Amino acid sequence: MTNDRIIYFTTRDELLRLHASCIVCFKAEGNYTQLILLNGSRYTVCLNLSAMEDALARQLGDDARRYARVGKSHIINLQYVQHLSVPRQRIILGDGTGQNFAVPVSRDAIKTLKSLFLASSKPQTQ
Numbered sequence: 001m002t003n004d005r006i007i008y009f010t011t012r013d014e015l016l017r018l019h020a021s022c023i024v025c026f027k028a029e030g031n032y033t034q035l036i037l038l039n040g041s042r043y044t045v046c047l048n049l050s051a052m053e054d055a056l057a058r059q060l061g062d063d064a065r066r067y068a069r070v071g072k073s074h075i076i077n078l079q080y081v082q083h084l085s086v087p088r089q090r091i092i093l094g095d096g097t098g099q100n101f102a103v104p105v106s107r108d109a110i111k112t113l114k115s116l117f118l119a120s121s122k123p124q125t126q
Helices: 049-066 107-121
Strands: 006-010 015-019 023-029 032-037 042-045 067-068 074-076 081-085 090-093 101-104
Touching: 006 042, 006 049, 015 032, 023 049, 023 101, 032 049, 049 067, 049 074, 074 090, 081 107, 090 107
Parallel strands: none
Antiparallel strands: 006 015, 023 032, 023 074, 032 042, 067 074, 081 090, 090 101
């Protein structure tokens, strides 16, 4: 995540050239996917969410690990996770300076993410 990769997507009429770090999340909309950017912009691309996962892996390689699929409807950028709420079943995404985005997810997905973050915050022993 140290270098910001450029990724490309097509809408019906446009080619989007975006910095991967600007994408907060992807939201499924039937056979399409809505990209939600940090500045609040939204674009709809001609890929379903599974195809989007493949496109991210193909274009970003190992950097695609910055994203995680949380349920059937969302892929989130892990660097923007600010708040996990198990009782409310939602994740709040944002950078702490601008607008936030609430993503509804299952309790299991939130618990899995919580474990992931807690495990990565523990000091490594050798």
